[in-house]
Amino acid sequence: MKYKLPVLVVHGGAGSWRISDQDKAKNVIKEALERGYEEFKKGSALEAVVEAIYTMEESGVFDAGKGSVKNAAGYIEMDAGIMIGNTLQAAGVMGLREGSAIKKALEILRQGRHVLMIGNNDFSKNFISSSNSIFGDTVGAVGLDLQGNLVAGTSTGGIKDKLPGRVGDSPIPGAGYYATPNVAVSSTGIGEIILRILPAKEVDILVSMGFNIEDALRSVVNKITKLFGKDNIGMIGLDKYGNAAAYYNTKGMARGVISGDGEIKVYVFEGEI
Numbered sequence: 001m002k003y004k005l006p007v008l009v010v011h012g013g014a015g016s017w018r019i020s021d022q023d024k025a026k027n028v029i030k031e032a033l034e035r036g037y038e039e040f041k042k043g044s045a046l047e048a049v050v051e052a053i054y055t056m057e058e059s060g061v062f063d064a065g066k067g068s069v070k071n072a073a074g075y076i077e078m079d080a081g082i083m084i085g086n087t088l089q090a091a092g093v094m095g096l097r098e099g100s101a102i103k104k105a106l107e108i109l110r111q112g113r114h115v116l117m118i119g120n121n122d123f124s125k126n127f128i129s130s131s132n133s134i135f136g137d138t139v140g141a142v143g144l145d146l147q148g149n150l151v152a153g154t155s156t157g158g159i160k161d162k163l164p165g166r167v168g169d170s171p172i173p174g175a176g177y178y179a180t181p182n183v184a185v186s187s188t189g190i191g192e193i194i195l196r197i198l199p200a201k202e203v204d205i206l207v208s209m210g211f212n213i214e215d216a217l218r219s220v221v222n223k224i225t226k227l228f229g230k231d232n233i234g235m236i237g238l239d240k241y242g243n244a245a246a247y248y249n250t251k252g253m254a255r256g257v258i259s260g261d262g263e264i265k266v267y268v269f270e271g272e273i
Contacts, residue, residue, distance in 0.1 A: 001214075001272060003242045003259035006040040006145045008033060009273060010052050011246065012062045012254030013137020014188045014234025022268040025254040028059040029266045033258040036141065045143035045151040046084060046106075053080075053102040053155050056139040062254075064139045065100060068157025073164045077119070078157050080105045081171040085150035085179030092171030095119040102155045105171070116171060138170055140177065140186030142238040150240060152177040152184035152200070159191070169194035174201035182240055183207045183216075188253070189233035197224055203237055213237045214245035225249045236273065246273040 010032050012025055036052030057065020068076040080101030081092035091109035093101055096119035108117050138156035154177040156170040168191025169175035178185050178200035185200040199220045206216035217237050224233050234248030236255060246255045256266035257273050265273065 001244060003244055003257065004261045005242050005259070006037070006045065006048070006143065007238060007242050007244060007257065007259045008036045008040070008048050008052060008141060008143045009236045009238050009244045009246070009257045010036070010056070010139070010141040010255065011186060011188055011234065011236045012056060012139050014248040014250040014253035015137045016231070016250065017252035017254070017268050022254075024061055025268055026266045028056060028061045029254055029256040030264060032056050032141070033256050033264055033266070036143070037258045040145055044147065045145040045149045046082070048143045048145070049141040049151045049153045050082065050102055050106050052141040053139055053153050054100055057100055057102060057155055062139045063137050063157045064155040065157070069160040071158070071164050071166070072161045076157055077162075077164065077166070078155070079168060079171040080153070080155035081173060081177045082106055082109055082153040083151065083173055083177055083179040084109075085152070085184055086148070086181050088180065090115050090173045092116045092173070093119055094167045094171050095165065102153055105153070115173070138176070138188040140188060140236065142179070142184035142186055142236055144184070144238055144240065144242060148240060150179050150181065150184040150238065152179040152186050154186045154188070168192070174198040176200065178204055180204050183213065183237060185235060185237045187233065187235050189250070193224065193228050193232050199224065199233065199235060203235065207239060213239045213243050214247070217245050217247040221247045221249050244273050
């Protein structure tokens with residue numbers, strides 16, 4: 001569906017959502033959209049995407065930031081990535097134990113020296129993750145500002161009881177997120193599958209070949225479903241014209257959109273972005 005610029009689309013993870021959980025998730029999604037959209041007034045799509053993701057990290061509702069699940073050793077390891085489509089600048093952080101993963105990724109991006117960094121916090125500290133009260137998953141956002149800048153970002157606490165040092169798709173360009181002058185994409189799901197397919201990059205390829213964003217997302221998700229079955233991926237996407245879409249092969253995916261016409265849409269189950 002096409003939206004008036006600027007446009008911001010966010011997700012709070014694809015998975016086995018329960019109906020009883022959706023109200024809390026939808027409230028946080030709405031807040032993330034509103035806070036992110038405010039950044040368009042003083043900044044670009046980069047600031048909008050980061051603020052939206054940071055809001056979801058801070059909520060404790062999703063598996064990111066304060067809601068991050070613990071690994072098998074009993075501590076959290078967060079991953080995140082951010083990318084600016086028009087310049088192809090990208091940055092990701094892995095294994096962060098405290099703070100905001102998306103803001104750390106933004107810091108790496110602005111330094112401009114490296115693309116991927118391993119978290120280097122003081123490992124002697126004791127870090128406690130919140131008890132994630134709902135089946136929230138990885139969070140992400142894509143944005144398009146009035147200047148035509150496309151940005152994509154993703155943040156996660158990973159999978160529960162993962163081995164220490166495990167890295168999923170979220171900080172990896174082309175897998176958990178990707179942005180070019182044509183499209184911005186954020187993925188959520190099982191990292192070990194997403195890393196092997198690079199679905200965010202595949203969406204970019206299809207859009208570059210002339211597919212619309214909705215068909216591109218559907219094609220990639222259906223490809224993964226055919227290869228690996230259901231319940232493993234969800235994606236949001238936004239193209240340079242303001243066309244936005246979401247597609248997933250799970251029970252639900254928390255997601256929402258806000259645009260220049262002032263309309264806000266938020267869904268967990270049925271509903272078209």
